[in-house]
Amino acid sequence: MRAIWRGLPEKRYDVGWEPGLEVPAADGSALVTDHYFPRTETDGEFPTLLVRSPYGRGLPWSPQYGILFAEQGFHVVLQSCRGTGGSGGAFDLWRNEAADGRATVAWLREQPWFNGTLGTIGPSYLGYVQWALALDPPGLKAMVVQVGLHDPYALFYADGALRLENALLVGLGMTYQHQGIMPVAKATLRLQRRMRDIVTARPLRGAYASALGDVPWLDDVMAHPDADAPYWDGASLARAAEGLSVPTSLVTGWHDALADQTFEQYARLRAAGCDTALLVGPWTHTSAMQQGWPEVFAESLAWLRAHLCGDPSGLRPTRVRVHVGGEDVWRDLDDWPSLSSPVTPSLSSPVTPSLSSSVTPSFSSPVAPSWVPAADGRLDQRAATAPTGGAGSAPLASLRYDPADPTPSIGGPLLSRTAGARDNSALEGREDVLTFTSPPLAEAVDVLGPVSARLSVSTDTGYADVFSRLCDVDARGRSTNVCDGLAQVATVGEEPSEVTVPMSSTAYRFPAGHRIRWQISGGAHPRYARNPGTGKSGAEAVDFTAIRVTLHDGSVLELPDGSRTV
Numbered sequence: 001m002r003a004i005w006r007g008l009p010e011k012r013y014d015v016g017w018e019p020g021l022e023v024p025a026a027d028g029s030a031l032v033t034d035h036y037f038p039r040t041e042t043d044g045e046f047p048t049l050l051v052r053s054p055y056g057r058g059l060p061w062s063p064q065y066g067i068l069f070a071e072q073g074f075h076v077v078l079q080s081c082r083g084t085g086g087s088g089g090a091f092d093l094w095r096n097e098a099a100d101g102r103a104t105v106a107w108l109r110e111q112p113w114f115n116g117t118l119g120t121i122g123p124s125y126l127g128y129v130q131w132a133l134a135l136d137p138p139g140l141k142a143m144v145v146q147v148g149l150h151d152p153y154a155l156f157y158a159d160g161a162l163r164l165e166n167a168l169l170v171g172l173g174m175t176y177q178h179q180g181i182m183p184v185a186k187a188t189l190r191l192q193r194r195m196r197d198i199v200t201a202r203p204l205r206g207a208y209a210s211a212l213g214d215v216p217w218l219d220d221v222m223a224h225p226d227a228d229a230p231y232w233d234g235a236s237l238a239r240a241a242e243g244l245s246v247p248t249s250l251v252t253g254w255h256d257a258l259a260d261q262t263f264e265q266y267a268r269l270r271a272a273g274c275d276t277a278l279l280v281g282p283w284t285h286t287s288a289m290q291q292g293w294p295e296v297f298a299e300s301l302a303w304l305r306a307h308l309c310g311d312p313s314g315l316r317p318t319r320v321r322v323h324v325g326g327e328d329v330w331r332d333l334d335d336w337p338s339l340s341s342p343v344t345p346s347l348s349s350p351v352t353p354s355l356s357s358s359v360t361p362s363f364s365s366p367v368a369p370s371w372v373p374a375a376d377g378r379l380d381q382r383a384a385t386a387p388t389g390g391a392g393s394a395p396l397a398s399l400r401y402d403p404a405d406p407t408p409s410i411g412g413p414l415l416s417r418t419a420g421a422r423d424n425s426a427l428e429g430r431e432d433v434l435t436f437t438s439p440p441l442a443e444a445v446d447v448l449g450p451v452s453a454r455l456s457v458s459t460d461t462g463y464a465d466v467f468s469r470l471c472d473v474d475a476r477g478r479s480t481n482v483c484d485g486l487a488q489v490a491t492v493g494e495e496p497s498e499v500t501v502p503m504s505s506t507a508y509r510f511p512a513g514h515r516i517r518w519q520i521s522g523g524a525h526p527r528y529a530r531n532p533g534t535g536k537s538g539a540e541a542v543d544f545t546a547i548r549v550t551l552h553d554g555s556v557l558e559l560p561d562g563s564r565t566v
Contacts, residue, residue, distance in 0.1 A: 001063055007294045009301070011071035013038035023079065023107045026099035029088030032057070033104075036066035036076040037113065047117035047141075047308035048075040048108060052101060052129040054084040054091060056178035064293070065121065072301060073309070075113060079104060081129070084178040091174070093217040094128065094152055094235050101133035105140075119308050121300060123147045123251075123289055124258070125174075131237035137246050142307035144300045146251040147258055147288050150265060151236040155258065156221050159487045161465055162529040162538050164199055166257055168208055169415040171218040187212065199526035205539040222539040241268035247275040249303040251296050253283025254325065254483070255420045257413045260504055263450075266336060277303060277315075278336055280322040280507070284419035324446075325421070325482065326472060326509040337449035337505075337560060371518060371557040373397070373436035379518050379557070381438065393456050393496050393552040399432045401464065401522025401531070403544035407432050409527035411481050412469075413504070424471055424479040428519060434551065437473060438516040445510040447482075449560025451503040453518070456552035457489050458496040461533040464489050464547045467524045468501040470557070471517040472510055479517055482508050486528055490535075496552045505560075518557045522549050 002008050016039045022030040034057050038046055051065050057078050066076045082100055083091030108114045119142040120130040127148020133140060149155055156167050172191055176184040191198075191211040201207035205222045208215065224231040241248075248269055252262035262278075269276040279299045283292045299321075302314030318332040371379050375396050401407065407430065411422030428435050453468040469484035485503040510516055523531060529538030533545040 001068070005294050005297075008068070008297065009072065012073055013040060013071055015039065015067050015070040017066075023104055025082050025087070025089060026096065026103045027082075027089060029082055031079050031082065031088070031100065031104065032086040033077060033079040034062070034066060036070040036078065038070055038073050038075075045115040046073050046075050046113075047119060047304075048077060048114055049304070050101075050104065050108070050118065050120050050133075051076060051078045051122050051126060052081055052097070052104070053078070053122065053126050054081040054174055054178060055125070056080065056085045056180065058180065060289070064289070064297075068297065069121075069301070069304075072305075074119075074304070077104070077108065080178060084174075091217075093174070093221075094132075097129045097132035098135050101129055102136065102138065105133070105138050117141055117308050119143065119304050121146070121304070124285070125149055127258075128152075128237065131240040134240040134244055134246060135237065137244075140246050142304055143246055143248040144251070144303055145248060145262075145265065146296060146300065147253065147256050147283075147285050148250070148262065148265070149258055150238055150240070150261055152221075153227050153232050153235055154261060157225060157227065158485070158528065160225050160227075161486055161488055161531070162204075162222065162225065163257075163527065164204070164529040164538075165409070165526045166415050167218065167221060168195075168198065168212070171208060171212050171215050174217075175212055175215055195526070199529075202542045202544070203540050204529055225537045225539065238264065238268065241265055241272060241274070243272050244269060244274050245272075247303070247307045249277045249279075249300065251279045251281075251288065251299060253281050253285070253288045253292065254323070254506060255282075255284045255411070255413045256288060257285045257415050257419070259413060260502075263336070263505055270335070275307075276319070278320045278322075280320075280336075282323045282325060282328075284413070285415050286417070287420070322507040324507045324509055326511060326514075331507065371436075371438065371516060371559065373518060373551065373555055373557075377436055379436040379438040379516060393554060395458075396551045396553060396555065397434050398548055398550040399434050399520070399522060400546055400548050401432055401533075402546045403530040403532060404546075405432075406525035406530050407467070407521045407523050409524035412484055412524070412527065414527060421480050421482075424469075424481055424519065425477065428471075428479055428517075430521075432521060434520040435479075436518045436520075436557075440475075440513050440515055441510055442512060444512050445516070447506055447508045447510070447559050449507075450505045451483050451560065452485075452558050453501040453503060453520075454554075454556045454558060455489075455499050455501060455520075456496045456554045457491065457499060458494055458550045458552065459489070459491045460548040461545055462491055463531065463533055463535045464491075464549050465523045465528065465531040466499060466501055466549065467519075467521045467528075468503055468557075469519040470503060470506070471519055472508070473515040473517050475513050479519075481519075482506050484519075484524075486524065488531070496550070520551065522547060 018035040082089040123146035127145040306312040532541035
């Protein structure tokens with residue numbers, strides 16, 4: 001590990017290991033658990049970290065969590081969730097984690113080496129189990145949620161559109177990773193070979209079985225696209241952050257598939273007055289735990305030492321640290337979105353933004369410019385006219401989305417290795433992609449906070465998806481994605497409907513000489529399932545029809561209040 005990741009701290013202790021302990025779950029099933037601990041000549045007391053995982057207890061969990069944190073003076077309890085990694089019972093996505101977490105804490109209290117000081121740590125679903133325990137945190141003193149999940153529905157759906165590629169990869173990981181390296185490698189190859197047939201199947205639901213086998217919970221996910229369906233009752237643990245007093249550190253990346261969930265967690269914790277910190281790097285969901293691990297480990301270790309060991313010396317002076325794309329620098333901020341001037345003057349903001357801001361100032365305003373598309377493909381920075389709706393709303397441009405030749409997905413917040421910032425030039429050359437581009441910038445423009453698109457759209461079928469993306473076009477014409485989002489729209493007749501597309505958040509500097517580009521299309525496949533144009537669920541549809549999507553006057557790309565020229 002130290003050969004791969006430069007800058008890891010020297011170990012303080014040799015590490016001991018008790019593998020294969022059996023901890024009773026809430027239903028009496030045996031949860032297989034490994035205990036890592038610092039070896040000392042005297043009986044020293046050390047805090048305990050609980051790490052519960054459905055992905056097994058081998059690589060990467062054993063070295064990255066068991067060994068590294070035990071070397072630094074922590075007991076680490078690494079446990080396989082019910083029905084995974086040799087643990088008894090059946091795995092049931094999200095439903096057993098709160099009860100099994102409490103049962104594990106009860107077991108910890110009976111161990112002679114447990115001194116009563118408990119923290120939790122882990123990424124992705126390992127973050128979900130932390131939020132489950134936080135619903136009733138018995139003696140929990142600190143949490144570190146890395147690229148973490150709290151809302152399974154939002155992992156699988158965006159405004160009712162199935163996040164297809166992510167759903168397949170979650171199914172792969174949950175089903176095979178806990179079985180070991182060879183089973184997951186073989187399943188990954190099967191999925192890669194059969195991906196095209198799976199994502200174009202009619203109906204889509206169940207087609208994954210040729211690569212993943214029978215995955216009952218994944219079939220249930222695909223069968224319930226409505227967030228209000230009883231199936232999803234209790235799945236979201238957003239409520240865990242409301243009123244929480246456990247100091248919590250959050251880590252994400254700008255291209256993390258769970259970045260928006262992390263920002264929601266942060267906002268709720270801040271509203272509750274909870275001691276919290278946020279680190280946002282130039283990472284995807286997986287690269288945060290790989291290339292980003294030295295920064296993530298240092299951040300996590302400092303937080304745990306501060307709140308479990310009484311040593312705050314490693315904490316940074318500000319609550320938030322973000323990596324600024326386009327400039328490739330880190331910035332320390334007082335909050336997110338920045339509520340006052342940040343520590344670094346180059347990103348100062350003269351206003352107080354809010355997560356729900358939709359302000360549209362005039363062109364002369366120093367903040368929150370709206371960027372308005374023109375029929376000739378220009379993107380102008382000026383005051384927006386409010387959407388008028390109805391027949392008086394003039395059309396600007398249109399595209400034809402064909403499910404038989406769907407607009408492909410390029411980069412962005414995915415779970416696959418194709419995630420992240422990518423060249424969009426070829427994508428933007430397609431006839432089913434609209435682009436609106438600013439003139440070259442006379443000065444650099446900083447964008448700091450949530451981005452959204454407010455659209456006036458009509459369709460010829462009554463049903464469509466709208467994918468909206470912010471891009472940076474350099475002097476050579478390379479267009480690189482910054483942030484994006486998708487929403488579903490329903491229309492009646494030729495009347496346009498208004499729809500807001502949340503496009504996630506960013507901290508990005510568009511350098512002088514670059515151009516800001518707004519990209520609009522009818523989908524991004526296989527990141528999202530194809531919209532059939534009939535109103536049916538993308539997972540259940542058999543019949544598909546091409547869709548004409550028309551963009552009307554009053555459509556606006558809204559940048560956050562903290563955006564400004566520099």
